[in-house]
Amino acid sequence: MKKYKLKLIIYNVNIIFFILLIFTIVQNNKAFQRYKELNIKEYVGEIYQVRANIDQQILTQVEGLSTRILNDEEIKGSIYNPDYLWSNVKIYRMKERMINLIDTYEHISGLDIYYNQQNMIFLSGSYKKLSDHTSAAKPYVDWIYDIENYDKAEYWIATRYYEPLDREVATFVATLPFIPSINRGKIAIHLNTEYIVAYANELIVKEESHLSIVNKDGVKIEGNINSNVIEQLLSKNKEDVNYFIYKDDIDRIIFFDESLMNDWIYVYDIPLKNVYNSQKFILENIGVAIVFILLSIGVSIAINLFIYGPINQIFSIIKRLPTDNEYQTMRSEAGYVKDKLSYTLERFEKLEKEMEQNKQIIFNNYIRNIMEGNMLVEDINEKGFDPIYMEYSQYFVMVIKLKMETENNRINHHLNRIRDQLILEDKYYKVFTLIENKTIKCIVNFNKEKMKKSTIIKKITIHLQNHESLSIGQEATSDKDDIAASYYQALEGLEYAYIMPDLVFLDYEMEGFQNFKLTGSREFIIGNIEKSILLKDKIAVQKELTHIIQAIRYGRYHHNYCLNTCREVCSTIRRAFKILGCELDELLGYDIRNCVKKSSDIYELEEILKAIIEEGLRTVENKVKTPDNQLKQDIIHIIDNNLCNNVSLQLIADLLEIRYDTLSKNFKSIIGCSFSQYIREEKLNKSIELLQDNKYTIKEISNMLGYNSTQYFIQLFKEKYDMTPKKYQQLKLLNTQDDED
Template sequence: MLLEKFKKSFVFKRFLISYISILLIPLLLSLIVFNTSVAVVQKNSVNSTLFLLNQLKNLIDSRIEKIDEIAIKMAYDSKLQWISSLDKPTEGSPDMYWFWEYYNNFCKIVSNLKDELDISLLVALRHNDTIYYNSVLYFGMNDFYNNNFKYEKMSFKEWYTYLFSKFHYKDFLPKASVVVDGVKKEVITYVYSFPFWKKRSPDGVIAIFIDESKIQNLLREIVENLKGSAYIISAEGKVISTYSTKSTILSNIQSINFKKAEGSIVILTNGSKVIRTYVKSQLNNWIYVAEFPIEVVMKEVYFLRKVTIIVLLAALFVGFLFSIIFAYRNEKPISEILGILKRTRPVLNKDEKEFDFIKKEISNLLQSEIELSKRLENQQFILTEIFFERLLYGHYDDKSKIEKLMKYLNFNIDSKRFAVAIIRILKEYQKATKSILNELNLYRISIEEILKRNFYGPIYVHTISENEVSILVGFYIENDEEVKKQTKDLFETVQREVTAKYSITPLIVLGRICSSLFDVQYAFLDAKELIENISLKYEELENNIICADEWQKSDVIYYPLEIEEKIISLTLAGRVGDLKSILDMLFEKNFRENNLSKNLKIIFLNELLATFIKVLNRCDSSIASTLEVKQLFVSKEKQDLEVVFEEIVQKFLEVSKIMDQNKKSHNEKLLEKILDFIHSNLYNSQMSISFVASQFDLSNSYFSFFFKEQTGMKFSDYIEKLRIEKACELLREGKYNIDEVAKMVGYTNAHTFRRAFKKVIGILPSEFCERLREV
């Protein structure tokens, strides 16, 4: 199965190869690190051994130098040369004095030679058969050799011949066994002949004996822990001293190239590798050698290598398994994506890889999404334009509707106060030529940039016409006077910068300060009415920024068409509070602020009454029949026009209240029918918003809004609550399992039922059943 998947799925193959490659990289690196560590351990062992060999070499060289110095000094000593020429003294002979006199000097020299190498000194005089050895004077070499100092493998004659048959200068004998005063020991012999000018028949010999066991101890300190061997050899290959932890030592000495001052090599001895290190003395060309089995040094490293190999193999095996698992897991969603994408193009092109196919299809999807986003942005812009236009012209009769639309359009205008301004850009504007339109577009863009550069709160610019724009500004402060001051400062800045940049002075009219977006319509209408009324006096204006509430009282009736339409819609909608606010505003405008004559006020009241008749014409005839309208018509004879206005207002409010009651009554009846239908079809699996809305000829959106407004709950939450309550009853009976109960209460999917149960009750149905059993 795995092999088949490897052959068929290119994605699986790529994932698997990638994971295995990632797995092999640290394994290879660990092997490199291990080999490097082996080399470092070996090098450190060699360096430490070389260091110890150098220490030993320096110690022995210093002692040899001292011996050379003493021997040469003795050879040139005139007293020694004098007594070496004398005959053998007899008892009581005057010459005996000279021998004992030199004896005192000899004892001093012997005491100076004592050190860690346990050096002994011997002077042999051929002519008078005399021996000085350590602190003793002997007359008769044969007796001395046989009784006090004797080489095991050398007779007196051989020893005597070696001493006097040739001239010696810094000659040495390798380690040899001697018996000194009955005690056996091994010594290294260092020999000088004197005087130096008698090369053929020297008068005497100076011999220095170094205790070889002392050197062995020094060699042992170097190689004992390494289970190896150490030795000192001459340049000719003669072994001077040795120490070995094994019986076999000294392999292929003659084959070694000792030209370098120090070094190391790896040799093969008896089938095992041995590290040989050496140091060469520049004083006497002695070579100090230490060799030890490589496995001793690398024992722990080899053990670590075994463990490492086992761990690496195990890691490789486990990693391979995980690579297969991860490759399969990562390939699966990609295969699913491929399956989905192949619906658009079932067959891949020849030589087209899966990833290339996914990349191409996703690129197409992204391109489609970008195009869709652009369309949505354009639509968002259009919706925004429509929203603010309807807001400014007062087409929304409900504050909640404004909030819902803002939420839908993703606006977040949380300001505490709002200011509205209308800007007329050009004074004289008649024919809209192409060049003028381009200029006006440039001016509008420039005004918006200036506003956003100088104000950091919410700002919205709405185009009323080519020559006029309205601006909505939001403030986070609640002081109306401060808001008014900041608004004037802001638009003075706008006017100043536009004038400086384009040499035109736009006319700016500021509406009243509003505390909510719903009231923005009134501020806009104030500003719009004012800018239209003063257009004829444009040239006479001293200040091109005008506040609507500070403008001189007008003798014109304030009753725009937009206000009339607003009054009609609010009355028919039964919105008593909002209707009362607009009528109060009309009273303030026409009876308090504007300087209307009595005749103009009568005309205004009759226009308002005409609006009331329009309302009645749209109402049910039963409502119109209950109201008397004729007596409300205003004539000059009526003195108190404010009372008449109040009577008309009361009629409006009366009709609005009746409409509100009728609306509530209708809503209650409709809700009752809807709830009856829901309860009778509660366990129907088709139950949904569209299912219920279609039964009552309502749109899905209106039904959802109506249901939540009337019940205070979302439709889905209401259905869930009733169904889960029934499910709890059925589970308490204990006759049905969870899946059966889910189907009985209208759920086609047990998972959906469990999720709804957890949402309503707080626990899963299985936990609910468990608790029932415990009880």
């Protein structure tokens, strides 16, 4: 293994070297960027300070001089009357006053006052009159050209002042406050820009740097700045930056800032190397980086020598690991060790997956046994099975089931998503879930002192949508019978999801399912549905159907009774249409009695049945009237009119003027049932109407319908409606009183 020792050291040293090299380069680059940004920020601050000093110390004073040449008394005395005529303006000779101003402020080179009306001008305090200043070979002041037709109150211009300075100056021109506006009196204050630049350079004591001033039109005010720099300056100024690099004989960096007083731009020109020097920075830092890398390599070698012993032992253990035949003939020892490790890792991963699967099976069995009352919670806690540890004293069971019908893989995916959201850790409750038979069964273990059951239910329902039904059992202690009772209550409550689809969740205790009625009186409503169909009264059928659906939803009946009622309604509709000669099974392509299974709830069932009834009645009405169909209508009409007069086949044959034996032979094929059966059904339907009127006794109704024996009538009525006529009349009367209340 000695060769491995050397390879290990070389390999690790190379890795560390390249990692440290990349790290050093990245860190030095970041350090240089910080160094560069800090230095540039320092110089930006300096040009900002220069601009602030010149604006506040010089330009502010200059702009204030125009109002201080005359005091308030002199200004008032210069105007003799409100007509502001030139002849009434007192002209002050201000030579001495102007000389004092120039001597007081070093940055002022000269001062002019100009009155446009009579072309008079004070030049450094000496009064002169210009006959035609525009044609003069050498005019006194160039600024007169610029302001003659300019109406701003004050502004700055770059001009040439010939007498007595004979040089370029910066001039501030302002309207005189004591001259009428019609005369356009102006004062021009000429600044010594050399003094301003010298003043600024005293603020910036940097080698090989200098300050210049230009205006926003690109006119140089003062300083040593060439046109190329001015051109770049104006373009960069529009980009809202405050420095740029300029390549001349050497790289230079230009900092600039705009004056807040006028249109000047202060330009600070300095060699780039004085601001930041990349070569110098690298040379200063590379030595430290090399020392750091060498020390790290030395430490790496020492660590590798130290850990070689344990690694050698590990390799010895790897050699003894079991393997299969395909790894026995390897061309190198290193490859042999590598393949052995790979094989071992594969075995471990496989074992880990099998353990995880077994763990889930054990978990599911424990949860199922707790729910069904076969195990105590304390027994599982004592076993120390980590996935199940129920630390709180209160429990309840809930069951979640999908309402929609879909493929098994989509159902499992949907249920797993809900389960993952439910089992998220909470401070005061835990949820233990089991997925089977397209449902999620949950034991909720909670701290009753810190959180109520209702609060937990609100938090859980957040994760549910309209596609799921949630049923909840009563609160329970750790007693296995209590938990089992809660579980079976949740299962039973889930049966009511079809009947009560509008509820967000079904709480067994809250709804009181244990008190729901096991039976009721549905026969008379179902009979009305059948009668309305036979009468082809669509509105009446829909009304009766809505009535029975509402009775199922709000009547607090047991779910078995409700489902049986729904099936009986479907059978009645099927039977009634068959009497009308319409086979719904053939029309729809399926048995209408399967609608209960096909619908997700009673409201969907109601819509399905209404659509079927409408289609069935439309089919009956649209049938071509064959002689048999017309004959059927005539037979039904005769029977309806003579039902209480002992109607017979002979009477019908006589009225229709057909042979008795022909009618008797074809009656069932025309009507759909035998004559006696049809008469019996019609008489019983008629008895319902007479009982609802509550005007006749049972005996009177029996006689009216042509029954010789009242007992026989009662027997027939009970066979069809599962109750006696008297009981039906009492129930109808009771329901009528409840509706009135």
